Amino acid sequence: MQTASQAYKAEMKKQLRDRSYIRVTIGLxxxxxxxxxxxxxxxxxxxxxxxxxxxxxxxxxxxxxxxxxxxxxxxxxxxxxxxxxxxxxxxxxxxxxxxxxxxxxxxxxxxxxxxxxxxxxxxxxxxxxxxxxxxxxxxxxxxxxxxxxxxxxxxxxxxxxxxxxxxxxxxxxxxxxxxxxIGIYFDNHKILSATKKEHVSPIMEELPTLDFDLTVNNKDRTFDIENEDSAVNFLEIGQEIRVLYGQELENGDTEWIPGATVYLREWSADDERMSFSASDRFEDLDGTYYQGTYRPEGITLYNLAVDVLEDAGVDSRTYWLDGYLRDVTVNNPLPPVPHREALQMIANAGRCILYQDRNGKICMKSSFIPDMEARAGAETYFSSAASVLEKTRKEAYAMTGRNFTDVKPAQFFLPREGGDTGRIQNGYVSEAVAGEDGRFQENPQVEIVLEARYKCFGLTLVFGRNPPGEVVFRSYLDGDLAEEYTVSEIDGVTVISHEFPDFDRLVLEFTKGTPFNRVVLDQIEFGESTDYELSYGTELTRTPKGTQLARVRELQVLRTLYSPSAEESKELTRETVEITSADNRYTFYFSNASYEFSCAITDAGAGQTARIVDSSSYYATVEFSGISGSCEVVIMGKEYAVSQAKISRQTGLQGSLEVWENPLVSSPIHAADLADWVGDYLKADREYDLEYRGDPRIDTNDLVFLENKYVPDLLVRVYDHTLKFNGALAGTIKARRDMSGVAAAKNRLERK
The missing domain is CATH 2.60.120 (Jelly Rolls)
Structure with a gap:
């Protein structure tokens, strides 16, 4: 979901919104x-x-x-x-x-x-x-x-x-x-209608799509194709189209939100209007990837994705891959498939979604709750910083801080240093003690490290007695500072309603405490993964249409296992090729993954040689010498022995058996992780068709709350989103109930 100001969010909630805008440019x-x-x-x-x-x-x-x-x-x-x-x-x-x-x-x-x-x-x-x-x-x-x-x-x-x-x-x-x-530029007074349609499968069951259709006024025949000076004559297939949405705010300012970057596919014009159609970059990634290679030592999904993108000729500046993919290693080769399908397989194997962002970058981003670890630098010997992420009841030790200890039987005597016998379950306790002015000589810090990037909308801090006076949140992504946010109104249970950007490391620095007290932090609880709600009478223009999907009782994830062949080397292919001095190389392709290649020329003459100069599991490139004309070539080698095993997960008591196969998956641990991820999706067997007032903030795969009479704080995941503009905004959404636990109930934090 795109970031927006509080003024923008308030504007979109108004019963009567102010004016909406759109700008579309073709060119640079x-x-x-x-x-x-x-x-x-x-x-x-x-x-x-x-x-x-x-x-x-x-x-x-x-x-x-x-x-x-x-x-x-x-x-x-x-x-x-x-x-x-x-x-x-x-x-x-x-x-x-x-x-x-x-x-x-x-x-x-x-x-x-x-x-x-x-x-x-x-x-x-x-x-x-x-x-x-x-x-x-x-x-x-x-x-x-x-x-x-x-x-x-x-x-x-x-x-x-x-x-x-x-x-x-x-x-x-x-x-x-x-x-x-340089280019053609349209806005409200020229645009008759614009429609953006997006689709993303949350488990990469199919490829993502992004389509954009634009119709502009041509009554002045500015875009007559017979006019040699018309800008329409400078249009070319594949030209970049950028879309920008704007919303007038209460104070009269306009807040602009990037809409999409798409690529021109076709256009037509008559005396009344001109129409443009554009789509995403994946449509152009239709070349076949033949570089699939079995690697006993393994390759990370990150490096494999880079190899696919480079083979497709994609500029490294125009894609982004989640650093988490460096932690997932596979051995199996990718089969010969179009580059876009190869990326889809990698994304699924890494529990990621593949999509094109609003600036036109190809992105592969993790789509699951990452494992988190809490740690601290200077903490007391009886502190337990790692437990602040655990949802357990925390006890307190009696300490000498001012107004901290009382005579009620709710606190425990401190254990002797070095003796763990009888230790209670407590949270983080800083080594540093605040001075008379509440300042520390060295500010206490707690660090949360995540295995993958994560975005949340608010969190809760649960403190022991005498909470600190100020805390600074620093969020990092890939080692770079993403945001610094300060909170100075703190009580025992502090709910922080703030939209944190994507991060994979979060540092809490306590810059002010209660005089003569340590910082005692019992629990950190991440709040909602979204702050967006579709409610009756505000966003929704019609009541939701709910559909009960076919239930799945069991999910089986197949593991594909490659092993050396027990057979001798055999003929893989035989082909007659035409060789010239200017083009003395030829590539042979195989339908099955093979290895240990050799080549020979049938009835080779004096000085005629052939050698393999490049290969993968699915091709071999042969370089010829001393040949000008046709010759027959035989490629010998072995085919890998391929077998399958399966990992099962029970998703319900009734329903069908679902089989999931990704040729990259071979290890039991990898298959189990994938089974949990896909299984959570299949358990969510209800989907909704929604009509609403339209909001350019929403992206596919976003989580939103849907008002429901029977299920409070119903969480759904958007997989189809259509945004229409004809002077005003309107939209439709297809969403599936989310059961992955990515977000808690919207008001859960406030109810604590």
């Missing part, structure tokens, strides 16, 4: 820069300027006459200027107040902008400069009002266009339209 346009750009110093521009429309994709259609040199026409195509700014009704774009005056744009954050597209209109600059806080681009001899540059403006907070020579002599600089990048 920085939408964040486009959406946040502004024109400072309005006094430097004419009173009939419009400083916003050129940045928001509005075209200048009719012109006012002005006293610039050789600008105005008396053929009836221009209008007289009104005397007052409030009477200006025609969009003129940005017009400098002075002749040959510059136009400046500002951004609230540094952006990397790849190219600019500027519409200057009928009076364009011939020679001009484009200045930024990092570079200056000199333009000489520009001959058109439509100007495009592919220059890259890195880390830019401002742009300034400074004319030196205008085509009409002494004229003002006019910018009718400016786009931060």
């Amino acid at each position: 346009i920085n939408q964040e820069a486009q959406a946040s750009a502004s024109v400072p110093y309005p006094e430097r521009y004419t009173y009939y300027s419009n400083l916003g429309m050129p940045l928001n994709n509005y075209q200048v259609e009719e012109l006012y006459a002005a006293c610039d040199q050789d600008y105005s026409q008396v053929d009836g195509s221009m209008y007289f200027l009104p005397r007052r700014a409030e009477d200006v009704v025609l969009n003129q774009g940005i017009v400098s107040e002075s002749l040959l005056g510059p136009v400046e744009l500002r951004f609230p954050l540094p952006y990397d902008i790849r190219g600019l597209t500027i519409e200057f209109g009928k009076a364009w600059p011939v020679n001009f400069r484009i200045e930024s806080d990092q570079s200056t681009v000199e333009v000489k001899g520009n001959a058109f009002g439509h100007f495009v540059t592919e220059e890259i403006f890195d880390n830019t907070t401002w742009l300034r266009i400074v004319p030196e020579t205008m085509v009409n002599g002494q004229g003002r600089l006019r910018i009718h339209q400016i786009t931060m990048g």
Whole structure:
């Protein structure tokens, strides 16, 4: 689920929402820069300027006459200027107040902008400069009002266009339209409808899909395919399309959320509208992966996924793999399948989901509750930091801290140091004692380490007597600091309602305590894995439709075992090939996993040789020497002996038998982990069809709470999500009840 501000969340809960927006670009346009750009110093521009429309994709259609040199026409195509700014009704774009005056744009954050597209209109600059806080681009001899540059403006907070020579002599600089990048750009006033459809199987039963359909107004025939100057003629299959959703907030600001990055597949136009269809990157990963190799020493799923992606030609900067995959090792070869299916098998074997994120990256992310371990640096000899994650009743020792010990029989005498006899079950107790001002000489810290990344929405800290005064949470992901969050309102049971980002390590640093007391932390309990609720009368527009799915009583996960063949080497393939001096290599493919290859030329002549230069379990590449023409080649080798075993898990008392096979799985432990993961999914045998008001925050595989009369805090996992826009948002969801225990009941923490 995408992160959003509290103001955004409150806005989406309102019965009557403010205006929703959408921006769609085809090409290399920085939408964040486009959406946040502004024109400072309005006094430097004419009173009939419009400083916003050129940045928001509005075209200048009719012109006012002005006293610039050789600008105005008396053929009836221009209008007289009104005397007052409030009477200006025609969009003129940005017009400098002075002749040959510059136009400046500002951004609230540094952006990397790849190219600019500027519409200057009928009076364009011939020679001009484009200045930024990092570079200056000199333009000489520009001959058109439509100007495009592919220059890259890195880390830019401002742009300034400074004319030196205008085509009409002494004229003002006019910018009718400016786009931060190169491409076609649509927004609310041009878009008739847009639909985004996503599907992700929570157990990777099938490949993920992302489809986007867009329809724009073409009544002005801007996108006529017979118009040689139309932008439609520059469209190509595979061009990047970026979607950005915006929501107006209570204070009038607009909060923007990335929508999707998809790739153009087809388009068509008539005199009324133009339609675009786009989809995800997986559609292009249709080449076959033949590199599958049996490895007795094993290979991590991480390295195997990298090998598949590299074989598919995917740039390493455009994918992300969960570091947890480095902890899972497999021996079996991947069969010859398309690259996308190979990635699907790896994701399933690693209990991950495979998807494309909103920036277009291919991602493989763990999708289970990770094992956690708690530890602390400086703790007392009677402390037990590891137990803070255990849901057990904690007892307390009597200590000498101020106002800590009483005479009630609820505390125990301290054991002697080094003697464990009679130890009670307690939590973390810091070695450090707070001073008179509540400060420590060395701040106590507790660290939670997870086997895989995790995201949670809130947690609960249960303290002993005299809780500390302040704690700082630092969350880390892959060794990098993800967030620092401070809480200073603390009591004995402290519920922290905060959306923590993905993390695989969480450090709690106690920066202030109760004077003359140690920090006593009995329990850390992670709260909901979601803060999103679909409720009647707020989000849902119709009552949910629930379906009881076929029940499964038993799940069997098959293990595939490879072993050396007991047979002698045999002929694997025989083929006649054509060899030339320019192309002296040929690759032979096998249907079964094989090894110990050798090759020979049938009836080889003098000086004719062949040798295997590359191979996997499913192919062998042979290099020839001394041959020009056709020859028959025999490949000899052995086929692995393949057998199967199974691991069973009981998922219910009634129902069918489900068999799950992943060719990568061979070890009993790996199969058992996979059986638990898939089994939890199959136990959730109820799904729901939902219609709601639409929210761009939701991703497939998100957990959400669904209001239900009989089951409080019903947790469901989204696997289909359709988001429609036609001036307003609407959506549909298909979700399955979640039984994995990833999240607790929504109000469980508050009820403690």
